[in-house]
Amino acid sequence: xxxxxxxxxxxxxxxxxxxxxxRVTLADFLRQELGLTGTHLGCEHGVCGACTIQLNGRSxxxxxxxxxxxxxxxxxxxxxxxxxxxxxxxxxxxxSEHHGLQCGFCTPGILLTLLEFLDDNPDPSExxxxxxxxxxxxxxxxxxxxxxxxxxxxxxxxxxxxK
Amino acid sequence: xxxxxxVIGKPMLRxxxxxxxxxxxxxxxxxxxxxxxxxxxxxxxNGHALIKGIDASxxxxxxxxxxxxxxxxxxxxxxxxxxxxxxxxxxxxxxRNRPALCRDEAVYVGEPVAVVVAENRYIAEDAVDLVAVDYxxxxxxxxCRAALAEGAPPVHRDGADNLLAExxxxxxxxxxxxxxxxxxxxxxFWQHRGGGHSIECRGMVADYDKPTDKLxxxxxxxxxxxxxxxxxxxxxxxxxxxxxxxxxxGGGFGPKLVIYQEEVVVSIASIVLGRPVKWIEDRRxxxxxxxxxxxxxxxxxxxxxDAGGIRGIRGxxxxxxGAYTARGINLPQNSGETLPGPYVxxxxxxxxxxALTNKVPVTPVRGAGHPQACFAMERMxxxxxxxxxxxxxxxxxxxxxxxxxxxxxxxxxxxxxAPIVLDSGDFPASQQAALDKADWSGFGARQQAALEDGRxxxxxxxxxxxxxGRGPFEEVTVRIGASGRVQxxxxxxxxxxGTETMLAQIVAEELGGEVAxxxxxxxxxxxxxxxxxxxxxxxxxxxxSSAHAAARKVRDKALLVASHLLELPVExxxxxxxxxxxKGADERRKNVWIALADVANAVAGTPGYALPGGxxxxxxxxxRLLFDAMPYVNGTAVAEVEVDPHTGGVEILxxxxxxxCGRMINPMIVHGQVIGGAAHGIGNALFEWMQYDAMxxxxxxxxxDYLLVxxxxxxxxxxxxxxxxxxxxxxxxxxxxxxxxxxxxxxLASAIEDALTPFGVRIARAPITPPxxxxxxxxx
Numbered sequence: 001x002x003x004x005x006x007x008x009x010x011x012x013x014x015x016x017x018x019x020x021x022x023r024v025t026l027a028d029f030l031r032q033e034l035g036l037t038g039t040h041l042g043c044e045h046g047v048c049g050a051c052t053i054q055l056n057g058r059s060x061x062x063x064x065x066x067x068x069x070x071x072x073x074x075x076x077x078x079x080x081x082x083x084x085x086x087x088x089x090x091x092x093x094x095x096s097e098h099h100g101l102q103c104g105f106c107t108p109g110i111l112l113t114l115l116e117f118l119d120d121n122p123d124p125s126e127x128x129x130x131x132x133x134x135x136x137x138x139x140x141x142x143x144x145x146x147x148x149x150x151x152x153x154x155x156x157x158x159x160x161x162x163k
Numbered sequence: 164x165x166x167x168x169x170v171i172g173k174p175m176l177r178x179x180x181x182x183x184x185x186x187x188x189x190x191x192x193x194x195x196x197x198x199x200x201x202x203x204x205x206x207x208x209n210g211h212a213l214i215k216g217i218d219a220s221x222x223x224x225x226x227x228x229x230x231x232x233x234x235x236x237x238x239x240x241x242x243x244x245x246x247x248x249x250x251x252x253x254x255x256x257x258x259r260n261r262p263a264l265c266r267d268e269a270v271y272v273g274e275p276v277a278v279v280v281a282e283n284r285y286i287a288e289d290a291v292d293l294v295a296v297d298y299x300x301x302x303x304x305x306x307c308r309a310a311l312a313e314g315a316p317p318v319h320r321d322g323a324d325n326l327l328a329e330x331x332x333x334x335x336x337x338x339x340x341x342x343x344x345x346x347x348x349x350x351x352f353w354q355h356r357g358g359g360h361s362i363e364c365r366g367m368v369a370d371y372d373k374p375t376d377k378l379x380x381x382x383x384x385x386x387x388x389x390x391x392x393x394x395x396x397x398x399x400x401x402x403x404x405x406x407x408x409x410x411x412x413g414g415g416f417g418p419k420l421v422i423y424q425e426e427v428v429v430s431i432a433s434i435v436l437g438r439p440v441k442w443i444e445d446r447r448x449x450x451x452x453x454x455x456x457x458x459x460x461x462x463x464x465x466x467x468x469d470a471g472g473i474r475g476i477r478g479x480x481x482x483x484x485g486a487y488t489a490r491g492i493n494l495p496q497n498s499g500e501t502l503p504g505p506y507v508x509x510x511x512x513x514x515x516x517x518a519l520t521n522k523v524p525v526t527p528v529r530g531a532g533h534p535q536a537c538f539a540m541e542r543m544x545x546x547x548x549x550x551x552x553x554x555x556x557x558x559x560x561x562x563x564x565x566x567x568x569x570x571x572x573x574x575x576x577x578x579x580x581a582p583i584v585l586d587s588g589d590f591p592a593s594q595q596a597a598l599d600k601a602d603w604s605g606f607g608a609r610q611q612a613a614l615e616d617g618r619x620x621x622x623x624x625x626x627x628x629x630x631x632g633r634g635p636f637e638e639v640t641v642r643i644g645a646s647g648r649v650q651x652x653x654x655x656x657x658x659x660x661g662t663e664t665m666l667a668q669i670v671a672e673e674l675g676g677e678v679a680x681x682x683x684x685x686x687x688x689x690x691x692x693x694x695x696x697x698x699x700x701x702x703x704x705x706x707x708s709s710a711h712a713a714a715r716k717v718r719d720k721a722l723l724v725a726s727h728l729l730e731l732p733v734e735x736x737x738x739x740x741x742x743x744x745x746k747g748a749d750e751r752r753k754n755v756w757i758a759l760a761d762v763a764n765a766v767a768g769t770p771g772y773a774l775p776g777g778x779x780x781x782x783x784x785x786x787r788l789l790f791d792a793m794p795y796v797n798g799t800a801v802a803e804v805e806v807d808p809h810t811g812g813v814e815i816l817x818x819x820x821x822x823x824c825g826r827m828i829n830p831m832i833v834h835g836q837v838i839g840g841a842a843h844g845i846g847n848a849l850f851e852w853m854q855y856d857a858m859x860x861x862x863x864x865x866x867x868d869y870l871l872v873x874x875x876x877x878x879x880x881x882x883x884x885x886x887x888x889x890x891x892x893x894x895x896x897x898x899x900x901x902x903x904x905x906x907x908x909x910x911l912a913s914a915i916e917d918a919l920t921p922f923g924v925r926i927a928r929a930p931i932t933p934p935x936x937x938x939x940x941x942x943x
Contacts, residue, residue, distance in 0.1 A: 021285070031192075031193075035195075037190075037192070037193035038185070040363070042364075044445055045446065045866070045867075047865070050362055078184075079187075081184075081186075082184075082185055088181070095180070096177065096180040096181070097176065099177075099831050099832065099835040101183055101184070102835060102839060103362070103363070104180070104184070104188060104411070105362045105413030105414060106362045108186050111184070130875045134874050134875045136873075137871050138362065139362050139414050139416065139843070140659050141838070141839050141842075142840075142843075142877060143873075143874035143877060144838050144842075145838075
């Protein structure tokens, strides 16, 4: 029950080596072992998407992933999204400007989901964005501010208008 | 009200956002204290059962388990075994308060029986499975109508029946109104709403420090001061030995206004073990143990004249209360009180019965009984229109309270005993604006064209009002200290509605105009001696008004002290940012200024020196402005849908609202609240259904079985705001948090029914799911 393994992961560019119980989820490992509490748990059964991180550049549910499965892999969490301590990523800025967050609990998962999506789809339609975040539950916003933010961020990332 | 506002009314970016966007916010589960243990609860798997015995020996033998506590173990630390939290009412026929843990009877699935504390949550959950509880299963009452029937199994084995409370609301000569009416139409409705489903579940960290005998409860609650009161009463502790603090809160939506057993149990666990104890609700527990809204069954009749004018309404409601009183009779009281809503209803009588059931208690979820009232009223008006061959909007127009009748008194009493007075607003204009925006008059042609293409589209309309800003008060302290920054403290918790930004805008308007110079602390009982909390779309009205008044007092004092220090009259001074300056562009005066920090220090006192100008010490003010009457928000929703008669699927083609919540402190935030509320209401209308079987076993305890609305099911929601200032407070504000929810089920039922006109389908329920629609089409 408490078998352990040693794993090495790179999280937001920083390398970690830790001994973990094999049953510990990646979400709990990030939050409790590494202290990266920006990744949130909303349902722990893979539906709400709050715990979404990127594993080797692909979005993944950290509540349904075991920490040992991430051995040797690259992880990005919400703490690694902003370019610096006093700058936000354009998607983060857009979420604030378009009121795409209220309580903010689902926001980290939304960010990591949309960052992957915008990498693959630099010029998305509103319907594309709605589909992309259909695996993320938000109880506050009705998603509209999130969709508007994603459209604005996409434009900004393409080098279009500033706002 | 100062009409040259520079901060209030601006769509400023929220102060909360940067920390939330960076993952740097601190939610309850992010708190990790040294030596902290974690708890998991042993919960009843039965809707109703006797508990014959609890054997924790195997659990206690598991390495890493520190304690398994039952009610017997809590007793030495309890001065009362039950959480007594019900709002007062004469309508109660039974007192049904929750014990901290089950004694010898469990009355709903999920009721806590024992708590396990262990080194971590993994071990605690292992140990929960090892606690053997010997249950004798008893018959359970599941359906609230059946629970009130003769011979129904009692929800509590010592109960004679399951009638928790009954009351009537009445005004006018109802019988005469019906006796002389040209038409009387009767309807039966089943209305269901689900749980709160904040994406962050409940949770808490209790930190008992033995050397100082102090207990701090970090708590993801909407009501820090209520939590404190319950802890003081149940643990027999002094107020200065308990503190409840709210961290960042990942949504509330109602269920977090309730004080729960876990708050008491986790606190005692920390006291017993002498170390911090954390408990975080998991999602399955949220479905089983966080309070919900559930079922209401309505029988209603409406009496109208030949022109569709309402003469009277009468009926009855059976309301599923759950197994205990966790809040009060307020939910069906809201429903009954609100039914006449924005309309002139000369005579009205409603009988309300609250049924105990073997389910988790029912308490308000965003909207709190109002969506059900709106649904019942609007469904009846659609019926009137159909029977009399009138346009649905026209029937409403004929019955809406005219603008010139404002303020309009309804001869009903609110729970404070004060009459219900709709304070302001123009309801007919609101409806007309929504109709115009949705091209209501052009819809007939659109519908005909669609039908020719084999498509079934429909349009619906619904009006609503919502009492907001429930009193009596919310305390706000505004203080400037040595930092020169303005500190704002309120007992109300911030649960995602931009409370920090809203209060900062109100305070900044009076104190320097710079929101960045304001710091807001919410929901900490060590910071405010009194507090009510966050509920009932109340914080902007009650806390906002107190903040406004307190900021004015601080402003006046700061200017007075500065006038002594600068030797200039008060009228020649102004606060700009964190400084007080001489007004005017005069060159000589450019250097005449003093920092707010220096003013604060001057009145903070220096040993042996007098205060300037003989003022009272301190640059601060605390206000608790009292409110009784409630400002009423009004609005209209118009929705267009397409229904697929082969699948029962509903697509919302457009969703438009008008909304008047008085003066908007931050229009961006208000807009977001209305849209978010509308989405919540649309989810209630089409998807959310908390199902139980006949033994009161919950059947939908994950997000695959219980559906929350996602981005792909929602249309772009369009909202037109008007601002009719409320005369009830200086800011002219009304609340906003719950309002978007209210007309959703009503307007979608209207639209779906309209789309299915060729089939003659009648919608008398919510949620309206695809299987329901198919069944209705088949039956029609």
